[in-house]
Amino acid sequence: MDSTDLSYFLAVVEEGGITAAARRLNCVQSNVTARIRSLEAALGVTLFHRNGRGVVPTRAGERLLPHARQVVAALRAARDSLRDLLHPDRPGGRLAIGSMETTAACRLPPVLAAYHAAFPDVELSLRTGPTITLTEEVLSYRLDMALVSGPVDHPDLMVADVGVEQMVMVAGVQATDEWPAMLYKPGLSALCFRRGCAYRERLESLLAGLGARQPRLHEFGTLEGIIGGVAAGIGVSLLPLAAVDRSPLRSSLSIQTVPAPWAVAPTQLIHRRDAIMTAALARFIDYARLGWQC
Structure with missing residues (x-):
């Protein structure tokens, strides 16, 4: 073998x-x-x-x-590390990145653009998914690193804070109920990602914590689908303000602030503790915070 x-x-x-x-x-x-x-x-x-x-x-x-x-x-990390030794100012090799969909849509574009411009020899790949899936893929060596919703605490992972999302409750502008009275309306519908999504868990926690009356959860596969459903009046959702503000449907949405502990959600970068710290990975960790500075 x-x-x-x-x-x-x-x-x-x-x-x-x-x-x-x-x-x-x-x-x-x-x-x-x-x-x-x-x-x-x-x-x-x-x-x-x-x-x-x-x-x-x-x-x-x-x-x-x-x-x-x-x-x-x-073996791939070892090859990349030796390449770094020969070309210390030119990181190269492959870097497999994971990200929550909202982060990929709202925060990563300037990060990826700046990183690629600075290090064109790095072969980037990006996979989106919920926090629980991304964490499992980092632990199983399928991803080099991932941007997930924190806090993350695992003995095999290194964790770095990269930014904080302000979370807001979003409804269609046609909604007639005041906030938070809309939560107590019979037949309340809430739109969310599939199970394993940290933002879904926050939404469920908020609804339970504020005493919403048996809300019905509707699963959507994309951020655009959730925002489109909210704009159409299907229901409400808990989303990062950055995602809502960047949406072309922003004028069709109403935004409500939410109380602690649901008001903010940290985003963290994770990678395996035993991973070889290649130049490509180290530079990406430095660049990741750019997404929250634009």
Whole structure:
């Protein structure tokens, strides 16, 4: 078993099949198949179940997966670190970033623009998701770092404060009920992201804390969908003020301040404590705060 075998195994898992993995690895399918068979022979186990739609990991494959991710991530970080030694003023390599959708929409554009202009040799990738998912992906070496809603407290993570969001309750301008009386209206609807979103948890906590009467939660997959639904009068939502102010639907929305402890939400940058601090990662940590300075 060697690191190349593990990288091929990881590609097959993440792509869900030999053909897609070969395309990602820029090689022929027979090479991928040979590597997987070699790895299975070395370990003495079957790593994949084959079906008509592709492959899925066996129990042994699932057990190997986190170790493969750790090895592949460590080798990539080692290569990037050595590159930093040869080119200390030119960070390069790959940097996989995770972010909450609201942060990606409202805070990251100036950060990414400035970072790319300063360090064009860094290959950036961005994945959005809820805080709980992003945290799991950093812990499992799938992301190098992520911008999540704090506070975060985990022994395997390093945490840096990068900014604070002012949270506001948002309703459509057509709403006739005063704040906070609207919360006590029978049949109240609230719009939110899927479970695992820290802002959803804050919304649920606020509604419970202020005594809202059995609100109905409507899940939306995007920030634009939530704002559009609120503007259309479907319900209310708890969102960062920055997201509301940047929306083209701002004139169709009414904003209400909310009391502590729901009024502010810290955003934190997390990365693994055992991660190699490459120049690309270190520079991004420095640049991340720019999103709250514009």
